[in-house]
Amino acid sequence: MGTFTAGGVDYQVGDGKLIIKKEGRFRKFVDKVQHITFSGPYSAKSRRTILYVTERCVFQLIPDGLELIEIAPGVDLQKDILDMMDFRPKIRQPLAFMDERIFKPNRMSLKEDLLTIPHEDRIVYNPEANIMLINLAGYTVKEKKDVDAILNAIERVVKPLGKKVYAVANYDQFRMDPDLIDEFTAAQKYLMETYYTRVSRYTTSAFLRIKIGEEMENRGLAPHIFESPEEAHAFLINE
Numbered sequence: 609m610g611t612f613t614a615g616g617v618d619y620q621v622g623d624g625k626l627i628i629k630k631e632g633r634f635r636k637f638v639d640k641v642q643h644i645t646f647s648g649p650y651s652a653k654s655r656r657t658i659l660y661v662t663e664r665c666v667f668q669l670i671p672d673g674l675e676l677i678e679i680a681p682g683v684d685l686q687k688d689i690l691d692m693m694d695f696r697p698k699i700r701q702p703l704a705f706m707d708e709r710i711f712k713p714n715r716m717s718l719k720e721d722l723l724t725i726p727h728e729d730r731i732v733y734n735p736e737a738n739i740m741l742i743n744l745a746g747y748t749v750k751e752k753k754d755v756d757a758i759l760n761a762i763e764r765v766v767k768p769l770g771k772k773v774y775a776v777a778n779y780d781q782f783r784m785d786p787d788l789i790d791e792f793t794a795a796q797k798y799l800m801e802t803y804y805t806r807v808s809r810y811t812t813s814a815f816l817r818i819k820i821g822e823e824m825e826n827r828g829l830a831p832h833i834f835e836s837p838e839e840a841h842a843f844l845i846n847e
Contacts, residue, residue: 612636612662613692619663624708625682626664637674637693648674665689666706667697674698680706727761733773738805739844740766742777749784752791759795762803772805774844776837779811779820793827800829808840809833 611617613632620627648669651658658669666678675698679685685703690696709716730743742762749755766773784792800807811817812835821831834840 609661621711626680639694678704678706727757731765739774744782745778745780755791766803775804775807776840777809808843810840
């Protein structure tokens with residue numbers, strides 16, 4: 609990571625755009641260098657994703673050089689990037705824009721982007737073991753629709769199977785509005801009676817293990833909640 613040029617570069621950031629006000633005196637993307645600290649050809653053989661991130665664009669290392677994959681909104685491709693390089697990169701089509709939130713003063717609100725997983729991606733069924741994995745890590749139950757969304761996602765997977773399954777649920781960083789505990793446990797009871805042969809749960813949080821365990825036991829459900837996924841799986845296997 610670093611600026612695209614060096615030596616006095618000045619730019620203006622705002623309104624979701626980047627404007628180059630004064631270009632740097634020294635180019636960084638050149639044909640020859642005096643000293644190599646990072647070998648592109650050697651790194652390309654590793655088959656890892658390697659990015660070069662600057663304030664105005666992003667390159668990705670590919671076997672035959674650099675590929676320009678993103679450009680900042682407000683930047684002129686020819687004047688601000690290509691004319692300031694000693695070589696021409698590959699250009700991905702269509703060329704993507706960098707997230708305009710980077711160039712705004714307010715918070716980017718990345719937490720929702722990073723933690724929000726589509727409901728269908730939270731449910732994975734292993735037909736060989738007849739085990740369904742339910743990923744509730746980071747999931748927040750704020751409204752009844754959040755309970756219904758997970759319930760429906762599970763049903764869409766297990767109902768067509770025409771048989772009951774074993775289930776393991778990940779509750780790491782799970783959160784729930786206290787007013788929805790009854791709704792949630794009712795959904796759990798329905799799933800246990802209708803679709804599960806046996807179910808276990810796990811979370812690394814001792815507080816959550818106690819809280820979820822108490823709430824389920826108070827409503828007549830066996831929590832079977834463990835500290836690790838290994839323990840949760842072992843519980844199913846050793847029934």
